[in-house]
Amino acid sequence: MIVECALLPSMLPEALSADDHAVVIDVVRATSFLVTALELGARGVEPVAEVAEARARAAERGALLAGERGGLPPEGFDLGNSPRELNAAVVRDRDIVLSTTNGTAAVARCAGAGRVLAGALLNAEATARALGVSRAERVWLVCAGSGGELALDDVAAAGCLAGQLVLSAGAELREGARLAAALFDQWKHDLHGLLASSTSGRKLIEVGLGEDLRHCAKVDALPFAVELDSDGRFVKSGAR
Numbered sequence: 001m002i003v004e005c006a007l008l009p010s011m012l013p014e015a016l017s018a019d020d021h022a023v024v025i026d027v028v029r030a031t032s033f034l035v036t037a038l039e040l041g042a043r044g045v046e047p048v049a050e051v052a053e054a055r056a057r058a059a060e061r062g063a064l065l066a067g068e069r070g071g072l073p074p075e076g077f078d079l080g081n082s083p084r085e086l087n088a089a090v091v092r093d094r095d096i097v098l099s100t101t102n103g104t105a106a107v108a109r110c111a112g113a114g115r116v117l118a119g120a121l122l123n124a125e126a127t128a129r130a131l132g133v134s135r136a137e138r139v140w141l142v143c144a145g146s147g148g149e150l151a152l153d154d155v156a157a158a159g160c161l162a163g164q165l166v167l168s169a170g171a172e173l174r175e176g177a178r179l180a181a182a183l184f185d186q187w188k189h190d191l192h193g194l195l196a197s198s199t200s201g202r203k204l205i206e207v208g209l210g211e212d213l214r215h216c217a218k219v220d221a222l223p224f225a226v227e228l229d230s231d232g233r234f235v236k237s238g239a240r
Contacts, residue, residue, distance in 0.1 A: 001131070001169050005141040005158050005176035007150050009109040012142060018114040021136040023127060023161065026144035027153040028200035029081050030103025031120040032216040033066070034096075034234050035226050036083035041092035044233030047104035054099035064091065067099035071207040074099075084215045095233065102151075106144040107228070113140070116228040117237070121157045121191065123222045128164035130225035130237050139165065141177060152183065152198040153216070156191065159184030160219065191217040 006012045016022060025031055034045040046063070048054040051074050058065035066079035073080035079090075081100055098104060110116045115134070119127045119141070131139055141161060143154035159180035165171035166181075173181060187194040195201040195213040204210055225237035 001136055001139060001165065001171040002174065003139045003141065003162055003165055003171045003177045004174045005143070005162065005180045007143050007155060007176055008145045008148070009106045009142055010148075012109055012140065016110060016113040016140065018112070020113045020138050020140055021115045021117070021131060021134070022110040022113040022140045022142055023117045023119040024103065024106045024110060024142045024144065025119045025154045025157050025161070026100070026103030026106060027120055027157045027216050028151070028195060028198070028204060029083060029212055029216060030098065030100040030144065031118045032122055033081050033083045033086070034098060034118055035120055035123050035222055036086050036215070037091050037096055038224075038226060038234070038236055039222050040086055040088040043093060043095050044229065044231070044235045045096045045098050046233045047107040048097055048099045049105045049108050051099055054097050058097040061095055061097065063095040063097045066096050067104075069101055071204055071209060082209060082212050084212050102144040102146060106142055110140075110142060118226040118234050119157065119161055121160060121217060121219045123220070123224060123226065124157065124160045125164050125220045126223050127225045128161055128168050130227075131165060132169035139171070141180065146200045146203070149199065151200050153195045153200050155180045156184045156187055156194055160188075191219065
């Protein structure tokens, strides 16, 4: 297995192939939100890049509408993008349409990949295990970034996953993945500190949602991988 890391979605090849496995990482907070929503019983989370399209899609499907712009939910959204504020009573057995500033656009950039997963610190080990079982030959770790700029939180999470892939699947890390793994190793004992000092974390603190960072910084708290299904929804791996 060869592991590449795109430090920004723009660093991906022009087109991924059906042989590529892509893991989208937006720790603060899109992928942390969606894996938490699935843990609490949501049926699936459909990523949609644009707000207007997300509104239409949620209305069409009778789904909950979630997401953020500038860290806060747009007018009329049912939910924001806070994993900490998710409630099982609200999301259980519901589909969710999710539109965020960075994460959902990163998912769209992975079109063409044979398999697209959502990764976070929360489910890094489970994601590595799923990739190992599938015997993926090439894995792209795709960091969503923040407003087109590198986001340390995403890179560190990519490094956590890269390290897991070395241990569980004997993966060969290319330069970007090696850099990410080195960053994670440097900060692994203070991931909350890293998230709080990152651009994404500081923006979240500014809008009063800094407590979300403690949830997003938990490593391997959730025991399942998450992947995009044929209907364009993120679901627990293996669920249909």
